[in-house]
Amino acid sequence: MSRALNRQLGVMIDRRGRVSHVIVGDAHQLFIPDLKRHRAGSGRFRGIRLVHTHLRGEGLSEDDLTDLSLLRLDAIVVIQAQSDGLPGFMEVGTVRPEDNADTDAPWSIERKRSVGDFSDDFIAFIEQLERDLASTAQTTRVPGAEGAIVIGVSTQRGDEAEESLDELERLADTAGLQVLDRFLQRRRKPDHKFVIGKGKLQEVLVRAMQLDAEVLIFDSELAPSQLRNIATDTELKVVDRTSLILDIFSQRAKTREGKLQVELAQLRYRKPRLALMPTAMSRLTGGIGGRGPGETKLEINRRRADERQTRLEKQLRKLSKQRSLRRSRRRRVGLPQVAIVGYTNAGKSTLLNRMTHSDVDAEDKLFATLDPTSRRLRFPEEREVILTDTVGFIRHLPKDLIHAFKSTLEEVQEADLLVHVIDGSSAQIETHVSEVEQTIESLGAGHTPVIRVLNKIDAVSQDEWVRLKSEFDGMLVSAHTGEGLGALMVQVERHLFREQAQGTLHP
Ligand SMILES: Nc1nc2c(ncn2[C@@H]2O[C@H](COP(=O)(O)OP(=O)(O)OP(=O)(O)O)[C@@H](O)[C@H]2O)c(=O)[nH]1
Ligand SMILES: [Mg+2]
Structure with a gap:
C-alpha cells in the first residue's frame, strides 16, 4: 500500500498488540498525532511502538530517533517498502540502557535483512529493557527524591x-x-x-x-x-x-512575613507564564515534589493572581511598617545597627551565633537563612549594637527576587555598618565578592561602611591566608574556632563608636 500510494504509512501499536493509530504520511515523513492521552502508567516508556514504512531505502532517520526519545516510544521500527511492493530490510530503534558499551549513542539500532528475521518476543524484550533501565537507576537513587x-x-x-x-x-x-x-x-x-x-x-x-x-x-x-x-x-x-x-525559599521561609514575601515573588514569577501554558504550567506550578505554597493556589487564573498579589502587597506593607516601628524604637534606644551580609553559605549565621552566643540555624546548605534575625552584641563599657543576620546572596539572582526580600533589604539599607562575610575556603571567592558587592550597591547601600571578613580560615593553609589577606584585604576569622573574632569585635567597635563620638551617626 505504501508503494501504491507513494506515502509512508505507520501504525502505533500498544503492548497488547492493539493498533491505536494508523498514520498516512507523505513520501518523506509522517506526522505523529498528539499522544498525550496515551501516557504510559508507571512504565518508563509510553507503551506504544511505531512501525512505519520508508520508501527510498533509507534506515531510521534523525527525526525518527527524535520521536523515539521525545515521545518515549517503546520502539520505532522502519520497514523498507521495496519497489516490487515487498517488504525489504527492517530497523528497530530503542533507547539503550546505560552500560559499558563503547558507543555514546543513547539508542540502539538493530537491522534485520527481512521482517521474517525478527523472531524476538517484543513484549518480553521491552519489559526487560525497562527492568534494565530501572536497575541502573535504582542503585543510585535516593528514595523519595525526584x-x-x-x-x-x-x-x-x-x-x-x-x-x-x-x-x-x-x-x-x-x-x-x-x-x-x-x-x-x-x-x-x-x-x-x-x-x-x-x-x-x-x-x-x-x-x-x-x-x-x-x-x-x-x-x-x-x-x-x-x-x-x-x-x-x-x-x-x-x-x-x-x-x-523560589522553591527553596518557599520550603524554608519560617516567619509569616517571609512566607508572604516568597508567595509574592512566586506570583510575580508565574504570572507572565500563567496565560501561556495551561498544561505545562500545571506540571510546573506544583513546585518540586508538589510542595510550594499550595498547588491549587497556583492554578488560579490571572485575575485571581492579580487580586492575590494586591492583597499580599498590602499585608506586607503593614508588616514592613511594624518592622520599621521596631527599628526606630531600637534606634531611639540608640543602638547602632550592624548587618551581616555575604554570599550564601559563607558562614554568616555561624558568625552571628559565635559572636552573640545564640543558636540561629546554620547549615551546610544554600539559603539556610531566609528571615533576618537580630541579636544584641555587647562590648565593654556597656556599649551595645544590634547584629542582624540576613539572607545570603547568589549569582544570577533576578532583581525582582531580591526585592522580594524586603525585610533583608531594609536591614541592609538601614545598617550603620555591614560585615561582609566571605567563605575563604571557596574556590570562587572573586565571583562571590563581586556578586555581593553588586547586590549591596543595587540595594542603595553602596555608601555604608563595610568590614570584609574572610571566614573559614581553619579550612585553608597558612600560605593561603597570606594570599587571601593581600588579595581581598579582609580580616581573617574562623567562626568555628573563634579565631580572629576578638580583632573583628575591636574593628566593629571602632567603626561604630568612633563615628558616634564625632556625632555623625546619631545626631
Ligand atoms: N570550616 C569552617 N566551616 C564554617 C565556618 N563557619 C561556618 N562554617 C560552615 O559553613 C556552612 C554554612 O554556614 P552558615 O552559617 O549556615 O552560612 P550562612 O552564610 O548563614 O548561609 P545561608 O544562611 O545559607 O546563606 C555550615 O556548614 C557551617 O558549619 C568556619 O569558620 N570554618
Ligand atoms: Mg545563614
Whole structure:
C-alpha cells in the first residue's frame, strides 16, 4: 500500500498488540498525532511502538530517533517498502540502557535483512529493557527524591558556567532533588526556542529516560515561551534557576512575613507564564515534589493572581511598617545597627551565633537563612549594637527576587555598618565578592561602611591566608574556632563608636 500510494504509512501499536493509530504520511515523513492521552502508567516508556514504512531505502532517520526519545516510544521500527511492493530490510530503534558499551549513542539500532528475521518476543524484550533501565537507576537513587538533570549553556570562555552549574547542583540538592547528570553546552548564544540546541535536548531526554529523571533544571531564567516549548515537548517538569530558588525559599521561609514575601515573588514569577501554558504550567506550578505554597493556589487564573498579589502587597506593607516601628524604637534606644551580609553559605549565621552566643540555624546548605534575625552584641563599657543576620546572596539572582526580600533589604539599607562575610575556603571567592558587592550597591547601600571578613580560615593553609589577606584585604576569622573574632569585635567597635563620638551617626 505504501508503494501504491507513494506515502509512508505507520501504525502505533500498544503492548497488547492493539493498533491505536494508523498514520498516512507523505513520501518523506509522517506526522505523529498528539499522544498525550496515551501516557504510559508507571512504565518508563509510553507503551506504544511505531512501525512505519520508508520508501527510498533509507534506515531510521534523525527525526525518527527524535520521536523515539521525545515521545518515549517503546520502539520505532522502519520497514523498507521495496519497489516490487515487498517488504525489504527492517530497523528497530530503542533507547539503550546505560552500560559499558563503547558507543555514546543513547539508542540502539538493530537491522534485520527481512521482517521474517525478527523472531524476538517484543513484549518480553521491552519489559526487560525497562527492568534494565530501572536497575541502573535504582542503585543510585535516593528514595523519595525526584531525579533531576541540570543543564547549562556557556556562551563565554572560562569556568563561570561550570561553577554556576556546580552551584545549581547544590541548589537542587538543597531543594531535595537528586541530581543524576549534568549537561553543559557551549554555544554562541542560547537557542531562542529550547535554550540548548535541539540535538542536545534530545540527548538530555534520552538520558532522562535512562536515569528515570523527572525534572530538568536550567541554569538560566527561561523565557515563558522557552519554558512552554521545553515542557510541552518533553513532558518533564521544567525548572529554571529562579524557580528553583523560589522553591527553596518557599520550603524554608519560617516567619509569616517571609512566607508572604516568597508567595509574592512566586506570583510575580508565574504570572507572565500563567496565560501561556495551561498544561505545562500545571506540571510546573506544583513546585518540586508538589510542595510550594499550595498547588491549587497556583492554578488560579490571572485575575485571581492579580487580586492575590494586591492583597499580599498590602499585608506586607503593614508588616514592613511594624518592622520599621521596631527599628526606630531600637534606634531611639540608640543602638547602632550592624548587618551581616555575604554570599550564601559563607558562614554568616555561624558568625552571628559565635559572636552573640545564640543558636540561629546554620547549615551546610544554600539559603539556610531566609528571615533576618537580630541579636544584641555587647562590648565593654556597656556599649551595645544590634547584629542582624540576613539572607545570603547568589549569582544570577533576578532583581525582582531580591526585592522580594524586603525585610533583608531594609536591614541592609538601614545598617550603620555591614560585615561582609566571605567563605575563604571557596574556590570562587572573586565571583562571590563581586556578586555581593553588586547586590549591596543595587540595594542603595553602596555608601555604608563595610568590614570584609574572610571566614573559614581553619579550612585553608597558612600560605593561603597570606594570599587571601593581600588579595581581598579582609580580616581573617574562623567562626568555628573563634579565631580572629576578638580583632573583628575591636574593628566593629571602632567603626561604630568612633563615628558616634564625632556625632555623625546619631545626631
Ligand atoms: N570550616 C569552617 N566551616 C564554617 C565556618 N563557619 C561556618 N562554617 C560552615 O559553613 C556552612 C554554612 O554556614 P552558615 O552559617 O549556615 O552560612 P550562612 O552564610 O548563614 O548561609 P545561608 O544562611 O545559607 O546563606 C555550615 O556548614 C557551617 O558549619 C568556619 O569558620 N570554618
Ligand atoms: Mg545563614
